Amino acid sequence: MNKINSFDELKSIQNKSNTLLELRKISEEKELASEGTRCTRYLSVCGGTGCMSAQSDEILLNLQKEIVAAGLSDEVTAAITGCFGFCEKGPIVKVSPDNVFYVNVKPTDAAEIVKEHLLKGTVVDRLLFEEPSVNVKIKKQEDMPFYKKQVRIALRNCGLINPENIKEYIAENGYLALGNVISGMSQDDIIKIITDSGLRGRGGGGFPTGKKWSFAKMYDADQKYIICNADEGDPGAFMDRSILEGDPHSILEAMAIAGYSIGASIGCIYIRAEYPLAVSRLRIAIGQARECGLLGENILGTNFSFDIEIKYGAGAFVCGEETALIQSVEGSRGEPTNKPPFPAQSGLWDKPTCVNNVETLANIPAIVIKGAKWYSSIGTTTSKGTKVFALAGKINNVGLVEVPMGTTLREIIYDIGGGIKNGRKFKSVQTGGPSGGCITAEFLDTPIDYESLGAIGSMMGSGGMIVMDEDNCMVDIAKFYLEFIVEESCGKCSPCRIGNKRLLEMLEKISNGKGTKEDLDKLNLLAETIKDTALCGLGQTSSNPVLSTMKYFKNEYEAHVYDKTCPAGVCKHLLRYSITDNCIGCTKCAKLCPVKCISGKVKNLHVIDQDKCIKCGACQTGCPVNAIIKK
Structure with a gap:
């Protein structure tokens, strides 16, 4: 694609590029073509990491071969797209405009899809999703309970566009937000939009994004930086990875908008080296954006210049904390530093730096296009917009879900997640990853927002949500997370380095049947002390799994200590x-x-x-x- 020299040229390209996308977005079911009738169709094949591991790349190749063999090359296109979110039912193939959603597809199914669906106009019934509660086959994606209560903003393009084709991103209003910003808005204008939208950081802390940008803009410097934190480290979390794999251009555009807002010309994406597919698609997207003049010097013919580089992380959980991340980008050991100064004043190379995570940035272009009032109308009074969760554990519908803030835990677990596997009884849900807490059944009707989760001893975190049933031992769960924390602690401060090690030793003693009443008292006291004295957010929240499980499942701890039994039958030494x-x-x-x-x-x-x-x-x-x- 040639260089785009102006905002008007970008809008012209956008207006001419949306034919295939409009075809894919039609939600009303079309009448399937009868045998022998030619009809333009598009087959979207999930190209996320999960489906790729289940041979979706081979499914795509087989579909393309069968389409050619059937003589349908002029009418039918098959291409990859990002994660549809319904990971439990992958690989997924969606046929548009028929709006037919095939699940659990195998490479050998390609021939049948082409022969029956594309040539004969007959839906392949066995590949449709079946709702277990009513034993009914469902063809439309939007009719599935998994999707009905979702509102996709951060994930808006995942499952819709080909992430390796910039033309498809542009056709979906891609880079129009950037064009609007640099062609006619001041820095204060865009910061006000983000502030008024109520967007808060989706990386865990929930700090207002507009306020963070305004702080970085305040400080004068010859150079400023935008950093995208893609170092997603929570066990079971894959929200950021899916966005980068399915919609990488949205992050590049958002970073450029942020750069314009604070006066930065350089961006850095700090990403886990364990995300090879996300890295590959980011590199493709950056190359395409540079070629089109949407990154680099004098973007869209203006005097604004901005470029992005990729920096690999080594998988250190502590580098999710912004000062530790900055240390790692600079080539030093990833350890948090004291605040103040905050990165907005003195960050990367001692220059003003703004750090936002992937999901936060994914919201930015949509907010600029649709406005602050639109975004702030979604969610609760203090928590605006939507939140993406990685729903995992003992749940029927494992996958990525994006819901408005204020949606209850019960709605996510039962209405979207389909309830507990094998008809088992719900016991707890862990939100916020290793920094979060375990939430019991009495709080299932709690609305999900920053304040409500904090009030019951958990936190939003980056969006991990692990569901547990009656076969999970809560002492063992606390031990699992402490093992992770001890392994991932940078060791800089004593409360985290030594305190969490002692916590883990006490948990091991209890799960081995050697715990005492004194251990229970010490466990609680030490957990509170670490929470109050650790240097960074990792250490300050590291004891949450212990504190929450001791608060809500004290009887299980007492059974391990006094009765020398594990009620869930998990702790081997007590079996x-x-x-x-x-x-x-x-x-x-x-x-x-x-x-x-x-x-x-x-x-x-x-x-x-x-x-x-x-x-x-x-x-x-x-x-x-x-x-x-x-x-």
Whole structure:
């Protein structure tokens, strides 16, 4: 694509480029073509990391081959798109304008889709989503419960455009926000729009974005920087990765807008090296934007210049904290520094620096195009807009969901997430990753916003949401997160470096059946002390999983300490396998036991030697009559 020399030229290109996208966005179901009737169609194949790992690239290749073989090359296009969000049902293929949504597609299904759907006009029924509660097949994406309550702003282009084709981004109003800003708005104008919109940082802290930009603008310097924090480190979180894979140009555009607003000409995307697909698509997008004159010198013929480079992170969780991130970008060890000075005054190379995470930036172009009033009308009084969550754990519909702030946990878990797997009972949901807390059933009707989650001992965080059922041990959950924190702590301050290590040792002692009442008292006291004295946000919130589980599941801690049992049957040292009278004496358990601790004659009741048993569970798994119980 040639260089675009002015804002008017960009708008002209946009007006001429939306044919295929309009075809894909038609929501009313079209009548399928009868056999032999030619009809223009577009097949969108999920190209996110999850679906790619399940061979969606091979699905695309097979579809393209079958389309050619059927003589449909002039009428049908098949191409990759970003993550549709419904990861539980991937790989996904969507056919437009028929608005048919195929799930769990395999490479071998390509021939049937082309033969039946494209040539005969017959929907491939077996590839449609089936709603479990009513056993009904659903064709339309918007009719699926998973999507009904979602409002996609940050994810607006994921699943719609080809992320490797800048023309498709431009066709979806891409770079029009940047054109509007640099062609006729002042720095104060754009900062006011972002401030009035109520957008807050989506990286965890929730600091008002407009206020952060205004602080960076205040300080005079010969150079300023915009940094995109794409160092997504929470276990189970993949919101930022999906945006970068499915809509990379939105981040480039937002960074340029931020650069104009504060007076910066250089941007840096700090991204995990473990995100190769996101990195690849970012590099493609940056190259295309430079070629079109949308990055670099004198953008759209104005005197505004802005360019972006990519910096790899090494996967350190602490580098999600902005001062530690800046240290890493500079080539130093990623450790947080004392504030003040804040990065807005003295950040990268001691210059004014604005750090925003991926999801925060993804909202910017939409806010500029549609206005502050539109965005602030969504959400709650103090938490505006939408939030993307990575819904995972013991939930039927695993995936990415974007909902208005104020949506309740119950709506996300049951209406969107489809409830708990295998009909099990809900126990808790962890929000905010290692820095968050565990929320119990009594708080399921809590509206999701920064203040409400904080009031019940958790936090928004970057958007991880892990659902747990009755088979999860809350002592073990707290231990899991503490293991992560201890591993990821930079070690700069004593409360985090030493305190969390001691917390983990006490949790291990309790889960091993050696805990005492004094340990419970010390656990709570030490967790509170770390919260009050650690240097950075990582340390200050690191004890949240311990404090929240002790508050809401104290009975489980007491069972581990006083009764030496694990109610959920998870902590290995507290388990006891025993054989009931249902034993038929088949000897299978004895043959499976790796330490030979099971004895008994054929057709007689067998017995487990508890002193030798290593609690591996092989006997219970292999018993044909379920005669072995765990308690």
